[in-house]
Amino acid sequence: MSAVLLVGTGQVGVRAARQLVDTPGLERLWVASRSEDRASAMVGPLGDRASALSGTRGGVPALPEGATAVAVAVPEPEAHRWVRAALEAAVPVATVVDRGFGHLGDEARSRRIPLVTGCGLGPGLTDVLARHAAADLDEVDAVHVARVGAAGPACVEATRDARKEPTGEWRDGGWRPAPSGGPELLWFPEPIEARECRLVHDGVEAAGAAVPAARLVTSRLGVPPTTGRLRRGFGRDPKDRGWGAARVEVTGRRAGVTRSVVYGVVDRTAVVSGAVLAVAALGLAGDATVGLAAPTGRHRLGAVTDPVPFLAELARRGITAATFEGVAPR
Numbered sequence: 465m466s467a468v469l470l471v472g473t474g475q476v477g478v479r480a481a482r483q484l485v486d487t488p489g490l491e492r493l494w495v496a497s498r499s500e501d502r503a504s505a506m507v508g509p510l511g512d513r514a515s516a517l518s519g520t521r522g523g524v525p526a527l528p529e530g531a532t533a534v535a536v537a538v539p540e541p542e543a544h545r546w547v548r549a550a551l552e553a554a555v556p557v558a559t560v561v562d563r564g565f566g567h568l569g570d571e572a573r574s575r576r577i578p579l580v581t582g583c584g585l586g587p588g589l590t591d592v593l594a595r596h597a598a599a600d601l602d603e604v605d606a607v608h609v610a611r612v613g614a615a616g617p618a619c620v621e622a623t624r625d626a627r628k629e630p631t632g633e634w635r636d637g638g639w640r641p642a643p644s645g646g647p648e649l650l651w652f653p654e655p656i657e658a659r660e661c662r663l664v665h666d667g668v669e670a671a672g673a674a675v676p677a678a679r680l681v682t683s684r685l686g687v688p689p690t691t692g693r694l695r696r697g698f699g700r701d702p703k704d705r706g707w708g709a710a711r712v713e714v715t716g717r718r719a720g721v722t723r724s725v726v727y728g729v730v731d732r733t734a735v736v737s738g739a740v741l742a743v744a745a746l747g748l749a750g751d752a753t754v755g756l757a758a759p760t761g762r763h764r765l766g767a768v769t770d771p772v773p774f775l776a777e778l779a780r781r782g783i784t785a786a787t788f789e790g791v792a793p794r
Contacts, residue, residue: 466749472537479738533749569762587670591766612686613708634681674766708733
């Protein structure tokens with residue numbers, strides 16, 4: 465039986481909690497937040513298996529006895545503090561954050577504890593889809609991932625920061641700076657449809673880890689909604705009501721013929737990220753059916769996931785990806 469500590473009561477944390485408590489094999493769910501009142505209010509509707517973790521007002525408390533995995537749904541640097549606490553308690557940990565884990569990765573390896581980062585829509589599901597698409601090809605040339613949407617104010621700010629950073633691409637096994645060349649119009653499933661997306665650094669290394677055979681990896685981000693609109697429910701436009709989408713294109717050859725495999729997914733950004741984080745945590749807690757087999761040390765989700773069972777588990781929870789048909793070559 466698994467018992468999970470979930471850190472975070474924001475939009476992603478709420479969705480992850482619902483996914484976890486609806487899992488038959490879950491014995492116990494603890495919820496931690498900087499606001500104990502918020503955590504208590506969140507666990508109220510979740511039933512007897514869920515409870516709020518006390519002692520969080522002063523920082524990161526001791527992990528509850530019996531926790532078999534930790535799921536972290538808060539931004540950095542708070543995420544890093546909870547990851548460190550999980551490693552010190554020798555408990556496997558999954559987090560939506562994918563940056564700043566250099567020293568913590570070393571610590572996870574030395575303590576022989578699995579640490580899985582980038583467990584959201586992207587990085588996260590985008591990388592699982594890239595690995596799944598690559599399996600359909602004999603040779604892989606390039607991986608192109610793109611996403612739009614945000615799960616909350618912190619995610620909006622992270623997206624803005626990512627779009628301001630120097631652009632580049634992963635080429636022939638290393639990071640190469642590259643001019644952005646301006647935004648590119650990409651098509652996503654409805655109701656997102658066409659969006660202008662800019663070349664960014666964020667997500668490149670995660671996609672490259674998922675498909676290490678690719679010679680070229682790029683990542684693009686769309687313009688996030690304003691924080692004001694986000695807090696008011698994204699206004700009237702369906703594209704701004706919490707919707708998010710991802711597009712993953714993998715090019716290469718099958719039977720000597722050049723091919724392009726393109727997957728797309730669309731849903732509420734927080735719903736997708738919460739489901740991905742929950743399934744990753746369940747895999748770390750010992751559920752072998754979800755297809756996550758993380759060795760000790762720090763790993764990105766796409767690099768340690770068997771796409772077929774992982775995507776099947778997400779589909780069972782209502783998160784499905786579709787194949788783009790008739791896509792013109794880049």
